[in-house]
Amino acid sequence: MSGEQELGITESKEHATGEWYAELVQKAKLADYAPMGGFIVTRPRGYAIWERLQNHLDGWFKETGVQNAYFPMFIPESYLEKEKDIVEGFDPEVAWVTKGGYDELEEQLAVRPTSESIITPFLAQWTRSHRDLPIRVNQWCSVVRWEATETKPFFRTKEFLWQEGHTAHHDAEDAWAEMATRLDQYERLYEDVLAMPVLSGRKPEHDKFPGAHTTMSVEALMPDGKSVQGGTSHYLGTSFAEAYDVTYIDEDEEERTAHTTSWGLSWRALGALFMTHSDDQGLVLPPALADPQVAIVPIWDDESKDDVLEYAEDVAEDLEDAGVRVELDDREHRNPGFKYNEWELYGVPLRIEIGSYEVEDDEVTLVHRPDGKEVTEERDGVIETVEEHLDTVFAKLYASAEETLEGEIREAESREEILGTIGQHGGYVKCGWCGDEDCEEPIKDAIAAEIVMVPKDRDEEPIHDECAICGDDAEETAYFAKTY
């Protein structure tokens, strides 16, 4: 209603997080809702962010022995059924193709909910000797999980984009190390690229990937106190290798079963990113993912127009030559204020204002997106200056995300205390836990919080001697949190 506000975000992140997020996604042109429930259309502005995230992760994968490949999106039912845990785990949410044209298919095809069951048989085929191992393939693709939940772009959609890596190794030790490597890379992605601190840990037995020996994850805390599972890495033991016959002849001419892993990171990372840094002005992006990284807004009047534009073009060219993604916003009919607001809505980390003042003094005025801080700097050395300021913006983002996590890991020693602490503050609550899923139930039922992780090291002593729920001896430390 109130005319001028409608171009930007009208909901409050703090007071109406759900609506705010939905509005952010649409107004910043990241995604639209598709005509079928549960699906979204990722718009160029959103997809470009995904592509840049991909580039980082994909580069690291390739540096560490992973090759990309592509497997069919359809999986024959008989393949899916070979590993019984995975059937049970995914059965309720598999989409099936039963017809080709007008003809009923002889064997129905699953739309992949994940690809272990189509990839592992090929790892088996490609693995004869110990010399073939380790083998590592990754694919960037989409998967479909037909859950009947509400759509939240990038957080919950029936189809989502991700990468899934699948590897086979000689023994448990190698496979275990692989799982750790990928988890570290996910952690690095969050911390160094997305400017988000994360926790990493192991999933409790009852929440492991179906068929896995061990599942590890990185968890990020959102400003509303809920945790997001940001990436998972599984050590699958030999269960998949046995089901799909991944064996090799070792040096001693004995046949052995390989140990496999799989690991995935989805565009939920984008959801977490948007949710974490963005504000009531719109999107906020870390420099590594933003395009443009710098928006130059020229400010002219009749007399200064030519000089200002020339000066601004020159600055833009310098930056562009140096590899900075820069956009000179020389649109007519739009005043500077409009442009400021628009680039803020789109999450551009750094704005350069160039008007007659700057031209006269050989300067540029820089404004940081996260906090609106304005600094005037020399025109000379503008490339280094911009790079420094982009680094500063990254540091600001990281620092504020760190503040969100800071102090949000609390302890509790009873059921009531867990409920009270999460109810009041959100965040993580750690407590002693006997290891029994039944002890998670009362917490889940009462406030929909669950055990998001336990320490990676199985031998680590629990923080308390007794399970906070049942009072039996504690086996490990559980981290409870509400989740997305």
Add this chain to the structure above:
RNA sequence: GGGACCGUGGGGUAGCUUGGUAUCCUUGCGGCCUUGGGUGCCGUUGACCUCGGUUCAAAUCCGAGCGGUCCCA
């Protein structure tokens, strides 16, 4: 899994109680104007979620469906 609210041009809305010509703002497009935080003026395109029912007549009433948001589990 349960409950609540909602669905009108690209976005935001009025109208719905009491059925009859669909309101205003904004965006888009064309033109004029021209810039230090969402300029102003003129012109113009564009909408009642779907299906069914009631009725002479449905955006409005009824039913179902689809979709969205929130809360609880």
